[in-house]
Amino acid sequence: MADRYAAAAELVAEAVGSDADGWDLAGRLPDDVLRRLAAHGVLCPGVSAEFGGLGFTAAELGEFTAYVGSRCSSLRSLMTSQGMVAWAVRRFGEQHQQATYLRRLTSGTLAAVAFSEPRAGSDLAAMTTRITLTGDRVEVSGSKVWVTGAAYADLLLVFGQHADGAAAVLVPADAPGVRVTRVADPMGCRAAGHADVELDGVTLAAADGVLLAAGLPLDWLITSVLTHGRLSVAWGCVGILRACLAAATTHAQAREQFGKPLAEHQLVARHLAELLVAEQASTRMCEHASRCWDNGSPQQVTAAVAAKHFAATQAARGAAAAVQVLASAGARDGHVVARAYRDAKLMEIIEGSSEISQLLLARHARELWT
DSSP states (O other): OHHHHHHHHHHHHHHHTTOHHHHHHHTOOOHHHHHHHHHTTTTSTTSOGGGTSOOOOHHHHHHHHHHHHHHOHHHHHHHHHHHHHHHHHHHHOOHHHHHHHHHHHTTTOOEEEEOOBTTBSSOGGGOOOEEEEETTEEEEEEEEEEETTTTTOSEEEEEEEETTEEEEEEEETTSTTEEEEEOSSOSSSTTSOOEEEEEEEEEEEHHHHBOTTTTBOHHHHHHHHHHHHHHHHHHHHHHHHHHHHHHHHHHHHHOEETTEEGGGSHHHHHHHHHHHHHHHHHHHHHHHHHHHHHHTOTTHHHHHHHHHHHHHHHHHHHHHHHHHHHGGGTOSTTSHHHHHHHHHHHHTTTTSOHHHHHHHHHHHHHHHHO
């Protein structure tokens, strides 16, 4: 496993190089880079070797996600999306669907997850996308917004209302009736291919597209997939903190003001100390959540929410502190801390906003302590 982990990390390092700033400025990731990483199973390394994946445990996947996040949050965002699709297929797909789609996801196919709608963001129960089964055909109609990776995707995992419950359908991005429109100038993760997706009477063969989730309660179905995504985002925020800590510390050691390095000025040193504590504490919370996932603990959902909420808020604060330490040196578009500042703010919103996370955690506290 150590060899596979090292090989995957080396592949990411070679693929990203020093290009992350340029990708951020251009708002695009090169297709050949994404295809190469996807073809090596790097975008969903939690998939087992049986289906061509790397078979990482949640703990190994977490550390790898943090590494990718420290290099490029846009790339990590695509990794989160690809991983969520792979998890949904493993969790809900029939055997033939797993064999088909998991192998595609580890051999070059790109995928995105479509949750949010114009009137259903945090309140996903309000989604109006309809998935209708008629004989051996399934029809999908609705509108999705801010679908990470949709601008690059070959497959879209679409969630919607089905009968008295919900369903998830794998829709080819080039199917008739699908229209993908890239979000113009997103504030953060600019190269992650955020897009709005219209599905106008898209018709597919039910045997190929519908997962076993058909008919399950919407909140149960979405929570299962979101937990995977939240854990990935949390680890990605650890990566953001590590990138900021490295940049801020290096700059504070090299930059001199008033006859001594910035790092020796107490107020600057405080920023470095708080960044270190934020990275360490976020890592520990993510490690706990990953252990819960690997062990199948009943606390895994709450642990993932807590880790995502804490790591995201710490990443946002830490990135702001890093910009403060670097000052004008980091206040230019494309710089690692400038990217982190914008990217981290998005992490407080996606996969459940900080406010939604707090409501969920407060509910858990009441159940546990009263």
